[in-house]
Amino acid sequence: MTESLYKVITKEELSQFGYALRETGTIYAPVKTSKESHSFKQVDTLTEADLEYHRTMIPPKKFFISPKETIFTFNKEKEEYNETPAVNEPLVLFGVHPCDINALNLLAKVYLESFTDKYYSERRENTTIIGISCTPDEYCFCKSTGTDYAREGFELFLHDIGDRYLVRVGSLKGYNLLQKHASLFREVTEEDLSLYRQAEKKRLASFTKSLEMSGLQDMLDMSYNSPIWEEYGEKCLCCGSCNLVCPRCRCYDVQDYIDLNLNTGQRERKWYSCMLKEHGLVAGGHNFRATSAERLRNRVNCKGSLKEDMTNCVGCGRCSAYCPAGIDYVEILQKIRGDIE
Amino acid sequence: MSKPKLGIFSLTGCGGDQLQILNMEDQLLDLVSRFDIVDFQEGSSRKVDGDIDIAFVEGTVSTEHDLKKLKEIRARSNVLIALGNCAIEGCIQSMRNGETTLSERLKDVYGVEEGFFDAKLSKPITEYVDVEFSIPGCPVEKEETLRGITSLLHGDSPPYYSYPVCVECKLNEYPCVIVEEGKPCLGPLIRAGCNARCPSLGLDCIGCRGPVEGAENFAAEYQMLLDKGYTKQDIMNRLRVFCGELGDDFLGGGDDE
Numbered sequence: 001m002t003e004s005l006y007k008v009i010t011k012e013e014l015s016q017f018g019y020a021l022r023e024t025g026t027i028y029a030p031v032k033t034s035k036e037s038h039s040f041k042q043v044d045t046l047t048e049a050d051l052e053y054h055r056t057m058i059p060p061k062k063f064f065i066s067p068k069e070t071i072f073t074f075n076k077e078k079e080e081y082n083e084t085p086a087v088n089e090p091l092v093l094f095g096v097h098p099c100d101i102n103a104l105n106l107l108a109k110v111y112l113e114s115f116t117d118k119y120y121s122e123r124r125e126n127t128t129i130i131g132i133s134c135t136p137d138e139y140c141f142c143k144s145t146g147t148d149y150a151r152e153g154f155e156l157f158l159h160d161i162g163d164r165y166l167v168r169v170g171s172l173k174g175y176n177l178l179q180k181h182a183s184l185f186r187e188v189t190e191e192d193l194s195l196y197r198q199a200e201k202k203r204l205a206s207f208t209k210s211l212e213m214s215g216l217q218d219m220l221d222m223s224y225n226s227p228i229w230e231e232y233g234e235k236c237l238c239c240g241s242c243n244l245v246c247p248r249c250r251c252y253d254v255q256d257y258i259d260l261n262l263n264t265g266q267r268e269r270k271w272y273s274c275m276l277k278e279h280g281l282v283a284g285g286h287n288f289r290a291t292s293a294e295r296l297r298n299r300v301n302c303k304g305s306l307k308e309d310m311t312n313c314v315g316c317g318r319c320s321a322y323c324p325a326g327i328d329y330v331e332i333l334q335k336i337r338g339d340i341e
Numbered sequence: 342m343s344k345p346k347l348g349i350f351s352l353t354g355c356g357g358d359q360l361q362i363l364n365m366e367d368q369l370l371d372l373v374s375r376f377d378i379v380d381f382q383e384g385s386s387r388k389v390d391g392d393i394d395i396a397f398v399e400g401t402v403s404t405e406h407d408l409k410k411l412k413e414i415r416a417r418s419n420v421l422i423a424l425g426n427c428a429i430e431g432c433i434q435s436m437r438n439g440e441t442t443l444s445e446r447l448k449d450v451y452g453v454e455e456g457f458f459d460a461k462l463s464k465p466i467t468e469y470v471d472v473e474f475s476i477p478g479c480p481v482e483k484e485e486t487l488r489g490i491t492s493l494l495h496g497d498s499p500p501y502y503s504y505p506v507c508v509e510c511k512l513n514e515y516p517c518v519i520v521e522e523g524k525p526c527l528g529p530l531i532r533a534g535c536n537a538r539c540p541s542l543g544l545d546c547i548g549c550r551g552p553v554e555g556a557e558n559f560a561a562e563y564q565m566l567l568d569k570g571y572t573k574q575d576i577m578n579r580l581r582v583f584c585g586e587l588g589d590d591f592l593g594g595g596d597d598e
Contacts, residue, residue: 034516037516067514239505241507241510244511257488258491260487262495271512273504273508276504291557326568
């Protein structure tokens with residue numbers, strides 16, 4: 001019999017697996033940080049994590065492209081510059097949802113294919129991703145975007161099927177992890193399969209938000225002059241939150257700073273947002289997207305466009321959940337579709 | 342090459358921005374050694390007349406004496422920088438501008454309607470003279486001020502923040518006090534650069550750094566706060582604390598009940 005790439009681990013034994021994973025790297029898992037927010041934080045044991053979370057405010061892309069970081073320091077007199085090392089330690093991201101894994105897969109294409117970002121590349125190499133299944137809340141619409149299932153981009157994926165997890169292997173590294181900790185896992189039984197079927201059925205039935213994607217990009221293209229942009233532009237605070245919490249947004253800003261000695265200094269980069277006024281500002285003072293309506297239209301078009309056969313949006317619901325003005329991204333697109341008034 | 346001449350001046354205000362420069366204890370000696378300091382009231386009694394390469398001015402114009410002093414500084418200075426929110430937007434001293442007159446205030450406070458010293462309605466220096474740059478804050482941030490001065494020494498424009506506090510909340514992963522707690526946070530309107538200090542403590546931004554330049558979202562913030570149940574008076578009072586002198590552009594959202 002060929003060895004199955006599916007295994008089962010009980011919830012009781014998961015904590016032991018978590019403990020054992022400390023050999024692989026420093027573990028980061030979703031931890032509740034406030035009334036409505038979770039964050040991937042360093043944990044010693046999985047008991048500190050909340051594996052039934054809905055979403056972290058800041059997506060796990062923070063581990064690959066840091067929100068703010070110094071890329072290099074320089075010394076003019078010595079004519080030298082020192083790049084900041086990308087990796088300090090191997091990481092284990094435990095409990096990543098399918099939407100976020102799919103988002104990372106697209107980021108990997110952007111950051112690794114044409115021009116390799118060494119930070120992204122080295123950090124991804126040094127990271128072990130353990131995915132976990134989830135139950136949608138009122139903001140989730142990943143089923144509509146086709147990103148509620150992760151095919152690749154993880155080492156192991158845990159499907160919650162009651163008192164145990166069905167474990168799926170996503171990479172050779174994941175396979176080796178299973179081998180290394182083989183005593184914690186057992187083969188899949190008929191009962192496990194039956195539980196998996198039930199769990200999937202229940203999960204798929206619990207989506208309350210949906211967005212029809214078919215033809216959406218065409219409708220967006222033809223809605224350039226729609227009054228919708230003004231309508232939502234007036235509500236928009238132009239605060240940039242939607243971009244900064246988006247797992248697929250990838251704009252960053254780069255600035256150089258010199259020290260008071262006028263000799264040494266550093267180059268810094270940090271996440272940026274197309275909803276901020278200066279994003280479209282070019283030399284000479286022209287701004288391609290000077291108004292909030294224009295910026296909102298640009299963002300929704302970017303998110304609604306196809307990239308690698310998927311939209312630029314993974315349906316995680318963050319931009320709506322964390323918009324201070326309460327703007328609902330799905331509602332905008334439903335209006336574009338004419339599904340709602 | 343001789344050292345650039347630097348003047349640091351105060352008009353009416355608490356003097357907190359000058360104090361922030363003095364508070365840069367680790368860099369202060371290095372900083373002052375790079376300039377010929379011609380005026381720095383809180384740091385030295387030395388005063389030298391003549392042209393100034395870089396002048397920082399904090400405070401509002403609140404007396405005729407302030408105005409005369411400001412015009413003299415402008416005439417002497419190659420580059421003039423508004424230091425802190427009094428100088429840029431009038432700050433707390435201008436919070437009732439447009440609401441009460443100077444006479445009414447003099448009567449309330451001193452019992453006379455006019456002629457108390459040479460008081461004028463408090464206005465930012467930008468109301469009377471052109472400034473090349475500004476460094477916001479109440480008080481200014483030490484790091485930002487140092488970077489500004491360093492940039493000028495290097496021949497660059499001082500860096501400035503064109504985006505609001507929300508960006509810093511997200512970069513630091515601070516939970517949003519508007520979304521999670523419905524607090525009347527002004528973060529979406531207000532210049533970043535404080536590293537979201539108040540939200541980092543779970544407090545809502547009260548706007549001490551003034552609005553992002555060219556911000557177009559006042560009406561949206563106003564409507565959002567109305568929808569959350571705050572009254573027009575609550576919202577206007579809050580917006581006025583640091584930004585009263587901005588008048589209709591800023592407070593225009595309050596016209597509709």
